[in-house]
Amino acid sequence: MSDHRLSAIQAANQVDFISHSPAQTERVGLRLGELLLPGDLLLLLGTFGVGKTQLVRGVARGLGSDDLVTSPSFVLVNQYRASPRFASLPIYHVDLYRIAETAELATLGLDELWSGEGVCLIEWPEPAAPTLPETYLAIFLQHLSETKRQIRMAPFGKRYVELLNAFKETTFS
Template identity: 35%
Template sequence: MFVYDYITYSQNDTEELGKRFSVALEPGTEVAMYGGLGAGKTAFTRGVLRGLGYEGTVSSPTFAIVNEYRGSRLDLAHFDMYRISTEEELYGTGFYDYLDGRTAVFMEWSENIPFAVAEDAVKVIIEHGAGDVRHIRIESPKEIAI
């Protein structure tokens, strides 16, 4: 396990970190994000999508549960698991259809669905510090250049 620790001081910093992370992101990677409301999970994902060349709006798919982005290099499915807690509910979102090896699957509120976090998932754990400070830990089974 490779562990990378960062501190960000603004939403823009967190987006920049996501952008840097996107460079080494491979199709099929599951990215399990942890951290409560306002931690910066969506900001991180937005940065990843900016890095992949997507310039449109990126917000938590709270009602849709999943937003899908088609990229030239890879597809990305962005899940918000806030309202999901059982295997059956997860199945109903189409989650398992995205584990096709072509799609990077990002999950907000991974705390809710520990059974769906793969052994080889990358974990992004965000802790809220004072004010705009965020401690962001990235745990990856493979070494990554960020």
């Protein structure tokens, strides 16, 4: 498929909206989290303090987790546990901002996190770009003002087109 055609499909399937508060961003994450399945991979893109961790917090809540969601900046990977309703699946919360070199990336065994029985969310995924699978949900966040953020979700692959369709149904109808 040509790149042009591919981007047309993406544009048609992407979801774009504005969050007016941290709570609203968390709710977006929650709606998404409720729909996740083992093996799902979500990439969170956007600058410092834009709300990536805030959205992950919602995803964990959506999966019924009460675990404390904090920035994994120093440890690189945090792990939370979904509720029994979601088979207690592991939620891997990765932040690659501090990754120093490619060799260190290899030691993280990221591919096991996104091809296993858990769901995987990555903040600052750029260093992992060469090793990422072809299918994932990309979530772009952008500052509009102190409390407003633009959130754009773009699906790469059929699974994520379906995920976003389900998300639109539960969130906007």
